[in-house]
Amino acid sequence: MTRRTRGTSAGLDRARIAAAAVALVDRDGLDRFGVRRLADDLGVDPMSIYHHIKGKAALLDAVSEAVIAEMEAGAEEWPDDWEQVARRTAHDYRRMAYRHPRVFPLLATRPQSSPAALAAVERLVAAMRRAGLPDQVTADAPTTLFGFLNGYLLAVLSGGPGGPADPPAIDAAAYPTMAALAPLQSGFGSPAEFDRLLGTVLSGIRHQAAR
Amino acid sequence: MTRRTRGTSAGLDRARIAAAAVALVDRDGLDRFGVRRLADDLGVDPMSIYHHIKGKAALLDAVSEAVIAEMEAGAEEWPDDWEQVARRTAHDYRRMAYRHPRVFPLLATRPQSSPAALAAVERLVAAMRRAGLPDQVTADAPTTLFGFLNGYLLAVLSGGPGGPADPPAIDAAAYPTMAALAPLQSGFGSPAEFDRLLGTVLSGIRHQAAR
DNA sequence: TTCTCAAACCTACGCCGTAGATTTCACCTA
DNA sequence: TAGGTGAAATCTACGGCGTAGGTTTGAGAA
Structure with a gap:
């Protein structure tokens, strides 16, 4: 995936980032999780993520929130x-x-x-x-x-x-x-x-x- | 604390390292724990630690082992x-x-x-x-x-x-x-x-x- | 058309873990 | 006592990390 030029939208938002982060942790584990790897998966510059989520800790919060929310889907x-x-x-x-x-x-x-x-x-x-x-x-x-x-x-x-x-x-x-x-x-x-x-x-x- | 010159003993051993590591985690938390900070506390080069404990993971094993062992002291x-x-x-x-x-x-x-x-x-x-x-x-x-x-x-x-x-x-x-x-x-x-x-x-x- | 501003990128800094080579000294043996 | 040996500690260097701060771009408002 190639990078966008500056200014064009990459379609990032909190939900898409969280989903990719969950997938990354599922695949590589918490130790290997990082902003740069996540940005790679998203085909995006690492710093772009910071416009939607404040830092690594907030990223992990989003991960756990997304996973808990899965439970709610059901009868x-x-x-x-x-x-x-x-x-x-x-x-x-x-x-x-x-x-x-x-x-x-x-x-x-x-x-x-x-x-x-x-x-x-x-x-x-x-x-x-x-x-x-x-x-x-x-x-x-x-x-x-x-x-x-x-x-x-x-x-x-x-x-x-x-x-x-x-x-x-x-x-x-x-x-x-x-x-x-x-x-x-x-x-x-x-x-x-x-x-x-x-x-x-x-x-x-x-x-x-x-x- | 000044560094020893090469070859002179710094009196390191597994127990002393583990005790310092426990103290460091108690003080600064797991996030801030690291080999370099631990070496600073011990007044020692970071790599010296590796002669006694294989890596960061083994260091954390030693920490949990030391803390569990405290429980055994008692009646x-x-x-x-x-x-x-x-x-x-x-x-x-x-x-x-x-x-x-x-x-x-x-x-x-x-x-x-x-x-x-x-x-x-x-x-x-x-x-x-x-x-x-x-x-x-x-x-x-x-x-x-x-x-x-x-x-x-x-x-x-x-x-x-x-x-x-x-x-x-x-x-x-x-x-x-x-x-x-x-x-x-x-x-x-x-x-x-x-x-x-x-x-x-x-x-x-x-x-x-x-x- | 011009202005504004959010989204994204680029650069750079100071950390980190650790592989590999090197230095020094205590001790053992002859 | 001389020389050899090995363990302990240090030094250097590499690639990766989180993120602060500045810059570019283009879409939409005025």
Whole structure:
């Protein structure tokens, strides 16, 4: 792609830049992400990007916002039952994380305040309140749930883009119990494991509500 | 500090370098961390560091390892009850995270395989097995617990070194339930909140075991 | 037609990580 | 004691980075 001459439009805007940035991080990872590489992908001078987005940090904000917004595209019908809302939100979040494993650390590290993120939380707490759960339990639930989701998905995705890294062999002499349990860890990163652990967290919330 | 002439010892070794690196990240943050700045702190040529540690990535590995190792310093007496083991491990982990808030993202992002980390997990699963919990629940517990701890602490510490950022005002029209619950979020990052959420996760594990 | 201004480009600066060559000195062996 | 050896540290250099500041261009308003 050849450069435009000065003054002619390159058709840049925030959305197009963000989409290209997501694609670049997906392809090369966060370490290799940079303004110059992004400009290359866009067929544009690096400094042109600065007319739409203030700097590298704002660029990364745009990336995480774009990726969160993907979650919102889907059915608009949500169940009444808060546990179903939580499960579906969690699964949507997981799918998004697997679609963009190299973007995900960005989400887990920065506080999320985009409309899509806030809408998901509002949906969950509204359903919990409708169900008559205690206010403190309801207020804590998103922090607990997304805390778990972020930490767990970070661990599962840290092995690379394809899926989780298989854990290294365990020294059976030093860590006998871990070694004995190793066969049960075989599904690390699997949907079944995710469902199991999610169920554990949700049952914790359910039982706090019942006390 | 003046440079040594070539060949004279600067007293560098892996431990001294790691300690200086931890101090540098604590002071300036991960973004500002670099080999050249670290060398400045040590009063040493940047390339001298490479004789002891292979590169920047290995340097960051050494940082996270050093910080995890801090946790191990403490009483060697551990209770039998698995929930007490889990609570104490979690609180030790939290204290470490608050001591090094700018290092913490490193721990949550990379898989941990240092002896100190493995020892903590072995302690927990051994206690659970002794208590006769089902093997699958025991095998899942560290993943669930550290998933939550990593994600939650990441969120709480992302506001900066001192403590959590107070959340921005909520648009009451768009997110009425969140706005109504906002007063209950006031303790974000507090020990009381941590205890509450930790209790939720542990009760989830307890109830999975009872099924 | 002339003016204005946003969009894009160009140049340059000071950083960064690190490969490769070089210097120096402590210690071992004869 | 003389000479050899290897580890520790330094020096030099390269390509890449983020971005500040200045310049060019052309589209549309006046």
